[in-house]
Amino acid sequence: MTKTIFVLNGPNLNMLGKREPGIYGGKTLADIEADCRAAGTELGLTIDFRQSNHEGTLVDWLHEAADKAAGVAFNAGAYTHTSVALHDAIRAISPIPVIEVHISNVHAREEFRHTSMIAPAAKGVICGFGPHSYILALQALKSITQ
Numbered sequence: 001m002t003k004t005i006f007v008l009n010g011p012n013l014n015m016l017g018k019r020e021p022g023i024y025g026g027k028t029l030a031d032i033e034a035d036c037r038a039a040g041t042e043l044g045l046t047i048d049f050r051q052s053n054h055e056g057t058l059v060d061w062l063h064e065a066a067d068k069a070a071g072v073a074f075n076a077g078a079y080t081h082t083s084v085a086l087h088d089a090i091r092a093i094s095p096i097p098v099i100e101v102h103i104s105n106v107h108a109r110e111e112f113r114h115t116s117m118i119a120p121a122a123k124g125v126i127c128g129f130g131p132h133s134y135i136l137a138l139q140a141l142k143s144i145t146q
Contacts, residue, residue, distance in 0.1 A: 002046045003070035005141050007036050007134065008061055009051035010077035016103075023104050024130075032131045036073075039135045043142045045070075055079055059089045066093040070145040073137035075101040080116050090121035097144055099137040102127035 009029065012019060017028035027035075033049045040047035048069065052058055058076065065072050072093075079086055080100065090098045098121070105128030106113040119125050124140060126133045 002044050003142075003145055004046045004048055004068060005040065005138060006061065006065045006069040006072045006074075007033075007047055007049045007138075008058060008065075008072060008074045008076075009049075010055075010058055010075060010079045011053040012077055013075060014051050014053070023109075027131045032134055035131060036134050036138060039138050043138060045138060045142060047138075055083055055085060059085055062086070062089040062093055062098075065096055069096060071096060071141035072098040073101050073134060073141060074098050074118070074122070075103070075134075076118055080106075080118050081113060083117050087117045087121045090118060097123040097141060099123055099140055100125040100127075101133050101137045103130055103133055104128060 013029055016024055017026055029051055036047050036049055050061060058079065062072065076083065076086055100116060100118045100122040123144065126136045129136060
């Protein structure tokens with residue numbers, strides 16, 4: 001029986017491939033989804049991949065993960081740095097592990113990106129490995145949910 005992993009994406013990630021390719025690369029979110037699905041097959045995981053520009057929708061999906069997922073890879077985008085609601089939603093679904101994911105190295109960017117509201121509630125953080133950050137998160141979730 002395969003485990004389901006939610007891969008949740010926040011605001012502006014639907015613009016990947018067009019948005020600041022010098023920072024985020026040329027892959028689209030659809031490309032990253034295909035990579036996650038391929039990695040999921042190799043890892044024996046079922047991937048439920050979603051994106052929303054709306055904070056409340058992301059909260060609802062985290063709540064849904066409590067009943068339907070073994071873990072969550074979560075790129076909250078800009079909400080990472082501002083959302084107490086997402087922090088609280090992650091805490092609310094404990095013990096479901098959530099891994100914070102970023103394509104860029106947020107610590108090498110603007111000062112406001114250095115603080116994460118999500119990291120204190122997450123199991124771990126992966127950033128700076130481009131789209132491969134998602135695959136690393138899936139590998140980590142496979143390992144910690146065995």
